[in-house]
Structure formats: C-alpha cells, structure tokens
Amino acid sequence: MKLTEPEWLIMNLLWEKYPANARGIFERLPRGISWAYTTVKTTLDRLVEKKAVRKKKDGHIGYYEPLLTRKQARSTAIKMLLNHAFDGAFGPMMHFLAEDENLSSKHRKELIKILSEKDKSKGEKNGRTNQ
C-alpha cells in the first residue's frame, strides 16, 4: 500500500494514538503544518477508501483506526525506494546508507551490534520472502 505525503502525516498521528476522531487528529498536527480541518478529513476519508484505515461510527461521530500497520507501510516504502533508486538491490542500498555522513559513530556501533547478533542467530537462513 503506497501512501502519499499527507497520508503519511495522518497515519503517523493515527499510529501514535488511536482510535481517534478527525478533530483529535487535527489538533495533533505537527507545528508547521497548518491545514484546514477539512483537509485532515479528506485525507482520512481517502485512507478509508483505500483501506489503510477503518472508520467506526460512535453515534454520528466517526472514529478512525489504522488497518495498515506502520511496519507494513515502512516495508512498502523501502521496497519502492529500493526498486527505483537501487534497482532492487538491497546490498548496495545498505552500503549507500552506511556511507552516509550523518551516521554517527554511536549509530554505527549500535548497528554493528544489531548486525552481529542477527548474524549469529540466523546464520545462513537467508529467506527470500520478498516481492
């Protein structure tokens, strides 16, 4: 499920706290985003339409909650990036990321740890789950 930018914004707020009504989400819009209430509403409705979100009625008031998980959304986004920017090759993408200047020494150490552990625990599993 591909999300557009306003959809990510709304989904992020929803994942953070749900169920939530349109007003509640509207009020949690981050500093710097000054949308009309109806923009939030429209985005929410489009998300319902594409089944990323479910809407329940409590009286005449609608409450929204995510159907799509954050993890799924992230996976999809990464897969898309991978496909068009790195020709689908995971290794080169990781390489590129690891080269990033902004990856601080602390993060590097942390990452090495994560990777070493994975390496130990999974050995040569190498599941081709993807695509």
Added chain:
Amino acid sequence: MKLTEPEWLIMNLLWEKYPANARGIFERLPRGISWAYTTVKTTLDRLVEKKAVRKKKDGHIGYYEPLLTRKQARSTAIKMLLNHAFDGAFGPMMHFLAEDENLSSKHRKELIKILSEKDKSKGEKNGRTNQ
C-alpha cells in the same frame, strides 16, 4: 530534487550511459516496460524542465545528459523516506533495515566491515553536512 517513477526509470538509463538521445534511451527500456517513444520523450523533457537533465543539440537532434547525479537523487529519496516514514530518525531506519529478512548473512558481514572501517577512519568526526 524529487523524481517520479518514470523519471527514475529514465534517469537510471541515462546514468548508465550518456549522452544519449531519446531513441537510444527508448531502445534501452527494460523488458516489461513498453512505453511509446513519445512517453520517453515527454519524460525526458520534463526532466530537462526541472533541471535534472541537460539537453544539447547536435544538429537538430537532442542529446541528453544528467545534471543531477545518481548519488544526489538517492540521497534525496532516502531523506524523504526518512522524513515521512521514520520521523527523520536515521537510527531507527537503519535498525528497521538491518532487521530485514532479506539481508543475507553475506551482506551482513560486508556491512559490518564497512561500518567498522568507517568507525575507525572517521572516529568522532560526525559531520552535520546534511539538510
């Protein structure tokens, strides 16, 4: 500079080999992509318009070459992913990626090597070049 999907496709072909004319690019479209020649042309022209590509005329025939580098494009794409899907936090994104099932043991080892070397060579430089 944000690229759309057809733009990525064309840019990938251009980076691979340039300068190139529209026909040449058209002929190198990957299997599975069956666009009309004019679609390639339009996409190319839109890229020129947004200054991701430069067009030179040789006689009346146009040759195209990238202005935007692949690296820049990748960086931008990653930054965008980072911002909407991971709230701008590099660490969590790397974490998420490192957890990915599809990262084979071989890749993990390679990555660890890259990271270790970076760690040695840069120490605590931690340059905030970005944004």
Added chain:
DNA sequence: TGACACCTGCTACATCTGTAGTAGAATACT
C-alpha cells in the same frame, strides 16, 4: 427552544503524473 459550536458528507479545483497522439521539419535512401 434558540443560538452556537462542531460534525459529517459532498463538492471543487489547480497541479502533478502517467501515457500518448499529431504535425511539420530534417535526413536518408533510391
């Protein structure tokens, strides 16, 4: 019981995207 606040569904609309068609100029072949 009316005035106000707030919600909902529906509509709007400019811009961007994806994909292509057409006409006329330049080139190339015979």
Added chain:
DNA sequence: AGTATTCTACTACAGATGTAGCAGGTGTCA
C-alpha cells in the same frame, strides 16, 4: 528530386494529489 523515415515541438487527457469550501444535521448550554 521524391518518398520514406525519424526527429522535434506541441498538445491532450484521465486519474492522482494537495488543499479546501459549503450545506445541513446534531449536541449543548443558557
């Protein structure tokens, strides 16, 4: 030179996106 080929510029157009307005229903408080 005439005809086929191939470019280029320009135009088209439906669907997605970003952003929002409006009208009418509902709750609520004096």
